[in-house]
Amino acid sequence: MKVYLGEVIHPDAVALLEKNAQVVRPKDHSRQAFLEALREIDGMVARKVHVGAEEMDRASRMKIIARHGVGLDSVDLSEATRRGILVTNTPGANRESVAELALSFMLALARKIPQAQKAMANMPKGDIGIFTALLKQYNLTGIDLEGKSLGIIGTGRIGSTVARKCIAAFDMKVQGYDPYVSAEVMKSFGVEKVERLENMLPKIDFLTVHCPLTEETRGMVGKKELASMKKGAYVVNTARGGIVNEKALLEALNSGPIAGAALDVWELEPPDPQDPLLHHPNLIGTPHYAGTTEESLHRVGMVAVEEVLRFLRGEPPLYPVNPEVLKKK
Structure with missing residues (x-):
């Protein structure tokens, strides 16, 4: 054969x-x-x-x-x-690998790790007093994940694994939107089911996407949805490009409530190297490698x-x- x-x-x-x-x-x-x-x-x-x-x-x-x-x-x-x-x-x-990257993204966004690395690369040698100045100059004050609220779109194998890890490690309060998973099943891994996405988005500090790309989910997180999120919220997508509208995400990063985002997947793969979203200072971008361990x-x-x-x-x-x-x- x-x-x-x-x-x-x-x-x-x-x-x-x-x-x-x-x-x-x-x-x-x-x-x-x-x-x-x-x-x-x-x-x-x-x-x-x-x-x-x-x-x-x-x-x-x-x-x-x-x-x-x-x-x-x-x-x-x-x-x-x-x-x-x-x-x-x-x-x-690839459940564990994708879930771990999603969690890594949340930590990197919350603690501004890419910005901190950039600050270190620009620090004068041996001047310990510069540390305090760098914290202010690069706005490096982050947030804890402990006790924060997490919203998950898609609570199947990967989404439920993310929920379990975030609850166990950081005592996060987790809500889930998934029309195909019952409230009873979500409750079994510590997640509160919401029936409508618009009811979940204004309440969460982090949004992570773990559903397939279908006609139903294409553009699910767009301009209206991003605008409804609380000021300072973060968006993570390790599922498929096209579920989060990239143009709307760029607008929300520039002038909306979104403080930062992390994308492992893109509407066009690989994306245009000149895409302004790819170069946004509060965007972490990776080359669809969540399952590459x-x-x-x-x-x-x-x-x-x-x-x-x-x-x-x-x-x-x-x-x-x-x-x-x-x-x-």
């Missing part, structure tokens, strides 16, 4: 795939090489590459697309289902490869996204 692999995944996952399948790789990084490599494959491991109708046309023998991760915005799920192609993902495999890459890579191999051996997959395909086979 032939399996396409054109992106970097954990070496252990690569070794497992090479041991059990013929791995097909593109000759170079061009789009044409990518499309050529799809011609005779039975399955593929897809990390960030887009797989839509054109790609599926080229991969006429493809039976499975194994997403290296959880999000499905890079795969045309309806088209795959129509063609009888199974799509799997790796739920929970040694442990997470190992878990995600192994699960994705095991799903491909399992399915191509005729065994039922563990994490089918469109299980209706299996019923037709």
Whole structure:
């Protein structure tokens, strides 16, 4: 069986795939090489590459697309289902890593760590008295996380993990907005459910986003929502670009209530290097790397490869996204 692999995944996952399948790789990084490599494959491991109708046309023998991760915005799920192609993902495999980055962002924003590093780089050597002046010049007085209020959009595997960590470590008061998780379930991990997002936003010190990008969530946090937040609030997004409207966020950082924000995901990836949001002094930006830890890459890579191999051996997959395909086979 032939399996396409054109992106970097954990070496252990690569070794497992090479041991059990013929791995097909593109000759170079061009789009044409990518499309050529799809011609005779039975399955593929897809990390960030887009797989839509054109790609599926080229991969006429493809039976499975194994997403290296959880999000499905890079795969045309309806088209795959129509063609009888199974799509799997790796739920929970990067949960700890993404949750830890979200918490790291909150700490970095609260304590103004990027600004403090900049201040240190501009401090005259050996002048201890300059410290006090730097605190004022760079406005380095931060806030504690202890006892602050946190709002979470999306309280699934990652959102609930963030909640547990923030409650355990900082005794934060956590509210959650998620139409698909009951109040009883949220209560089990210490979160108070809110039925309407607009009821939560004015009350919280920090907002963190952990829902998928869908037509329902696209632009969910926009100009109106950001304007309703309390003065000095912070926004964190480690989910998907497009859920938080970047133009509205820039306006809220410049003249609205938002004191700082941290984005690991962007509407356009990578963003324009000249994007003013990317260069805002109160914005922490990272290159969609929340799940990029040694442990997470190992878990995600192994699960994705095991799903491909399992399915191509005729065994039922563990994490089918469109299980209706299996019923037709």
